Amino acid sequence: MGNNSKSKGLSRRQFITRAGTGAVGSVVLFPALGKADTKIPVDDNSKQKYLLGDNPLSLTVNGKKVKIKVKANTTLVELLRDHLHLTGTKVACNNGECGSCSVLLDGKVVYSCHMLALDAQGKSVTTVEGLMDGNKLSVVQQAFVEKDGLQCGFCTPGQVMAATALLTKNPHPTKDEVKEGMSGNFCRCGAYPKIIESVLTAAEKLNS
Ligand code: FES
Ligand code: FES
Missing domain, CATH: 3.10.20.30 (Beta-grasp domain)
Known part of the structure; x- marks a missing residue:
């Protein structure tokens, strides 16, 4: 991924932002x-x-x-x-x-x-x-980018949708509640720690 994204003039973070959030x-x-x-x-x-x-x-x-x-x-x-x-x-x-x-x-x-x-x-x-709001990522999407809540990114749109629904229903989730709320979304890369961190960060931002 690194070489490919570099050859197209994208940094890894830019690549992740686009591929992982549906921005493209x-x-x-x-x-x-x-x-x-x-x-x-x-x-x-x-x-x-x-x-x-x-x-x-x-x-x-x-x-x-x-x-x-x-x-x-x-x-x-x-x-x-x-x-x-x-x-x-x-x-x-x-x-x-x-x-x-x-x-x-x-x-x-x-x-x-x-x-x-x-x-x-x-x-x-x-x-x-x-x-998204125009070209602006939602708070949840932005949190996944900032916390690197992904590896290959294939599961990320689904994770983002599940996190969005979870935080709408429960704006102040504990770590265990995030694990429970996201339990229907598998990540083959095993990026779970960063995914959970991303959701908790999004919750913090939405409540600040
Ligand atoms: S692709 Fe729909 S649940 Fe796996
Ligand atoms: S980031 Fe690769 S499957 Fe989740």
């Missing part, structure tokens, strides 16, 4: 969700054509109304990543076991790989891109 996704992809009733372009060579179906779906994604037709078996994460190009949300197990695909559904954490898109009918979905 936010900057590039928000225009696609900038209008109500977003028209989804169909590329014959992409998975989108396969995923488009006959079932009307209307929901809000990161504050924007989206209307689309999907197949009955399209999952929420397929809708987000393959239709709406919100690729900040990651897929690891694709089986409801690891938390990498965590998003907020009406403010509650859900595994988007384990939920049908049609079950989000009329609901509000927030992805990691939706936490």
